[in-house]
Amino acid sequence: MKTICWKCKREMKSVKDxxxxxxxxxxxxxxxxxxxxxxxxxxxxLEYFKMKAENKGITATVGVLGESKILRIPKIAEQIYRIGKGDKLRLQLEPEGISIRIKA
Ligand SMILES: [Zn+2]
Known part of the structure; x- marks a missing residue:
């Protein structure tokens, strides 16, 4: 799909910004x-910043799958980071909690 600049009518280039x-x-x-x-x-x-401004924390619920505990990724995190099945997330265990990195 081509995206055309509304000002100069030139074809726009796909970028990461x-x-x-x-x-x-x-x-x-x-x-x-x-x-x-x-x-x-x-x-x-934008939704995330709105939640942050309203002081609403984002929580992930722990579930059980067989013998394992699973962490349900909140929809908003799934959408922002485009997390899909099989993605590897890197966990960093710290004394005060677990931080999750997207790129394994
Ligand atoms: Zn332009």
Whole structure:
């Protein structure tokens, strides 16, 4: 799908751009530098900032699968990081808790 700059009518290039610290997909005009973000990528990030502003914490519920404990990834995290089945997340065990890194 081609994305055309509304100002210069030039074809925009697909880029990765920084949006509030998150790297998201977008399109950039090679002439005027106008950037359009992928709406599906932006929406969960805005939602997250809204939750943060309202002081709503994001929680993950522990479930049980056979002998294992499983951690349910909240929908908003799934959308922001595009987490899918089989993805490997790196856990860092710290005295005060577990932190999860997306890139294994
Ligand atoms: Zn342009």
């Amino acid at each position: 920084d949006f509030h610290g998150f790297s998201i997909a977008g399109w950039k005009c090679p002439k005027c530098g106008e950037i359009i973000y992928d709406e599906r990528a932006i929406h969960p990030i």
